[in-house]
Amino acid sequence: YVLTQPPSVSVAPGQTARITCGGHNLESKGVHWSQQRPGQAPVLVIFYDSDRPSGIPERFSGSNSGNTATLTINRVEAGDEADYYCQVWDSTTDHVVFGGGTKLNVV
Amino acid sequence: EVQLVESGGGSVQPGGSLRLSCVASGFDFGSYWMHWVRQIPGKGLVWVSRVNKDGTTTDYADSAKGRFTISRDNAKSTVYLQMNGLKAEDSAVYYCVRDDTGAFHNWGQGTLVTVSS
Numbered sequence: 001y002v003l004t005q006p007p008s009v010s011v012a013p014g015q016t017a018r019i020t021c022g023g024h025n026l027e028s029k030g031v032h033w034s035q036q037r038p039g040q041a042p043v044l045v046i047f048y049d050s051d052r053p054s055g056i057p058e059r060f061s062g063s064n065s066g067n068t069a070t071l072t073i074n075r076v077e078a079g080d081e082a083d084y085y086c087q088v089w090d091s092t093t094d095h096v097v098f099g100g101g102t103k104l105n106v107v
Numbered sequence: 108e109v110q111l112v113e114s115g116g117g118s119v120q121p122g123g124s125l126r127l128s129c130v131a132s133g134f135d136f137g138s139y140w141m142h143w144v145r146q147i148p149g150k151g152l153v154w155v156s157r158v159n160k161d162g163t164t165t166d167y168a169d170s171a172k173g174r175f176t177i178s179r180d181n182a183k184s185t186v187y188l189q190m191n192g193l194k195a196e197d198s199a200v201y202y203c204v205r206d207d208t209g210a211f212h213n214w215g216q217g218t219l220v221t222v223s224s
Contacts, residue, residue, distance in 0.1 A: 032210045034152075041202060041217055042152065047210035085152050089209055094166045096142065096154035 001090040003099035010105040017073040019102045021086030024067060029088040031069040033062060036101075037082045045084075046071060073104070081106045109133040109213045111203045116218030119193055123222070127188040129203030129215055137161070137181040140206040143188045145199040146217075153199075157206065158186060170196075193222045 004022040011017040021031060031049050034042040044053050046062035049069065059074045073080055086099040115127040127143070143155040156167045156177040165177050176189040186203060200217040207213075 030209060034211065034214075036152075041214040042211070043214070044210060044212050047212070053212060083151075087152075087211065095168060096144075096157070098144075098152045098154060101151040 001088070001092065001095075001097050003086055003088065003097055005084075005086060005099040005102045007100070008103045008105060010107050011076050013076055013078060013106055015076055017076050017080070017104055019071040019073075019084050019104065021069040021071070021099050022067055023069075023088065026067050026069055026088070027064050029064075029090075031062070031064050032087045033071045034085045034087065035080075035082045036085065037079075042085065076104075076106055078106050080104060109205065111205060111213055111215035113201065113203050113215045113218040116201065116220045118221045118223065120224050121194060121222055123193050124189070124191045125193065125220060127190070127201055127203075127218055127220075129186045131184045131186070131203075131205070134205070136184040141177075141179060141186040142204040142206055142211070143177060143186075144202045144204055144211075144214075145197075145220075146202070147199045155201070156188065190220070193220075195222050198222045 033046040035045045036042040045056050045060050049064040050062045061072045063070050083101045085101045090097050110132045113129045142157040155171050158165050158177045162179045174192045179186045198221050200219050202217045203215040204211045205213040
């Protein structure tokens, strides 16, 4: 199973960033999103398409429909600059699959 | 507070072995599946392996199958990754991860493995 993400997304501070993750019939799977700031371990920001772990700002939201899941970050801040990875469980192979990652540039 | 602390990384020659350990605290270790994920510096995340709550079920990425073995000791709140027959392409930071109903809620800080002659 393959998850496809754009290599990079650029957004100005205060604007809305949308990062996509594409996969065949993705809406049938639960999609998770992790944020990885430079030099740090990943942090879960969205799980099961649209749930937010405690401590994650409400600015972060997620959706999943058809073949595309989307991570949306409202009112982007400089501190949101990071790599973002989508992730699913592939029950056909019993493997976890990550997307290639998207670098969010706040410019 | 959930903590995952990896150790055991280092430099090894091709064909060599390493055993990574991850000591967990702050949660009921025996109630969660645990995973290992690796990342070549500057590259993306790659899933390596997982183990179920009591250690009786394991799964591996194709790149790890037959060479790596995941295990756990619930009495010590520790998960292990035994890596044999190491190759240069196994060089990466290895993260220990707690799986809460399928989502990776907690990650360790990682341990660096370098395979080089």
